[in-house]
Amino acid sequence: MKYRCFGRTGWSVSELGYGMWGMAGWTGSSDEESAQSLQRAADLGVNFFDTAWAYGNGRSERLLGDLVRRNPDKRIYTATKVPPKNLQWPSRREYTIDDCFPPDHIEKYVHSSLQNAGLERFDLVQFHTWEDSWLEDSRWMRKVDELRRQGLFRAFGISLNRWEPWNGVRAVRSGLVDAVQVIYNIFDQNPEDELFPACREMNVAVIARVPFDEGTLTGTLTLESRWPEGDWRNTYFVRENLRASVQRAEALKALVPSGMTMPETALRFILQNPDVSTVIPGMRRLRHVEANVKAAEAGPLPTGLYAELRQHRWERTPTWWSQ
Numbered sequence: 001m002k003y004r005c006f007g008r009t010g011w012s013v014s015e016l017g018y019g020m021w022g023m024a025g026w027t028g029s030s031d032e033e034s035a036q037s038l039q040r041a042a043d044l045g046v047n048f049f050d051t052a053w054a055y056g057n058g059r060s061e062r063l064l065g066d067l068v069r070r071n072p073d074k075r076i077y078t079a080t081k082v083p084p085k086n087l088q089w090p091s092r093r094e095y096t097i098d099d100c101f102p103p104d105h106i107e108k109y110v111h112s113s114l115q116n117a118g119l120e121r122f123d124l125v126q127f128h129t130w131e132d133s134w135l136e137d138s139r140w141m142r143k144v145d146e147l148r149r150q151g152l153f154r155a156f157g158i159s160l161n162r163w164e165p166w167n168g169v170r171a172v173r174s175g176l177v178d179a180v181q182v183i184y185n186i187f188d189q190n191p192e193d194e195l196f197p198a199c200r201e202m203n204v205a206v207i208a209r210v211p212f213d214e215g216t217l218t219g220t221l222t223l224e225s226r227w228p229e230g231d232w233r234n235t236y237f238v239r240e241n242l243r244a245s246v247q248r249a250e251a252l253k254a255l256v257p258s259g260m261t262m263p264e265t266a267l268r269f270i271l272q273n274p275d276v277s278t279v280i281p282g283m284r285r286l287r288h289v290e291a292n293v294k295a296a297e298a299g300p301l302p303t304g305l306y307a308e309l310r311q312h313r314w315e316r317t318p319t320w321w322s323q
């Protein structure tokens with residue numbers, strides 16, 4: 001496993017990190033299988049794990065706490081997220097700090113997350129939604145500072161809304177955040193425009209999330225793909241999105257060289273960018289952990305392939321189904 005510097009924190013994090021939403025929120029998860037996959041990842045050198053209070057109301061945080069306790073000899077970096085008080089994803093321009101992150105709410109949920117995980121502190125606490133306009137309201141900053149000084153977490157970050165990397169550039173430039181979590185993959189290359197240069201300048205860590213576009217970039221979706229009732233993907237991959245996503249994934253398949261897989265191509269594309277500190281694919285299965293570790297270890301893509309993949313940028317803006 002290769003490690004990268006996590007911005008100004010100086011932490012040495014595995015370039016392949018671990019996304020822990022699916023195991024607590026998507027249908028078909030088993031805690032036993034998740035625990036085995038988490039352990040395998042830690043044994044293979046993965047040391048950055050991203051969870052959130054909202055992932056199963058603490059279920060994912062509990063799995064992370066258990067992993068930390070099972071591995072006292074390993075340095076495991078723990079990242080969680082405070083949910084917005086109104087429990088609305090994505091955030092909207094009109095939401096205020098009082099709607100989403102009033103000081104008492106931040107404090108309550110940091111404590112609740114620590115309790116879920118059974119940990120004394122997290123390495124990183126993030127706001128689970130973000131609006132750059134919240135920089136005008138200093139109440140959240142004072143609370144974040146106070147909780148950090150109490151030793152409840154070491155660093156603070158924000159997680160940006162889907163397809164709105166521009167809506168975090170001011171926060172990065174403000175010097176108030178240590179890390180930014182953003183969707184970055186073969187389709188969604190737009191963080192490269194403004195966000196990544198700002199992160200580079202301010203030495204802010206970049207957590208690249210949703211590397212497979214929620215599944216599209218694994219190449220496994222078809223026009224007939226449906227999920228069990230209650231699985232959020234039925235509301236994301238609505239007909240309009242599924243059709244466009246499958247078409248674009250099919251166009252990519254032709255580029256994948258023999259001996260390589262589409263998920264491998266997707267991960268290596270992201271890791272080719274040195275602005276990325278860690279990429280956090282959602283993984284529940286042992287075989288996915290092993291395949292993704294192997295992909296990360298394979299290093300840069302052939303130059304010609306990388307250039308071709310860059311042509312598959314897909315400009316998207318939030319819409320009624322995008323969440």
Ligand SMILES: NC(=O)c1ccc[n+]([C@@H]2O[C@H](COP(=O)([O-])OP(=O)(O)OC[C@H]3O[C@@H](n4cnc5c(N)ncnc54)[C@H](OP(=O)(O)O)[C@@H]3O)[C@@H](O)[C@H]2O)c1
Pocket residue numbers: 018019020021022026050051081128159160181209210211212213214215218263280281282283284285287288289291292
């Ligand atoms: N607002 C936010 O802050 C926010 C929003 C979304 C995600 N996130 C974070 O980002 C992480 C990653 O995003 P995500 O989980 O939504 O989507 P993702 O990583 O783009 O895709 C996850 C899907 O890829 C599959 N997969 C993983 N490795 C694979 C492989 N090698 N071969 C084939 N399929 C593979 C998983 O399979 P299985 O279904 O079998 O597990 C799952 O269906 C989350 O877990 C979470 O930590 C944060």
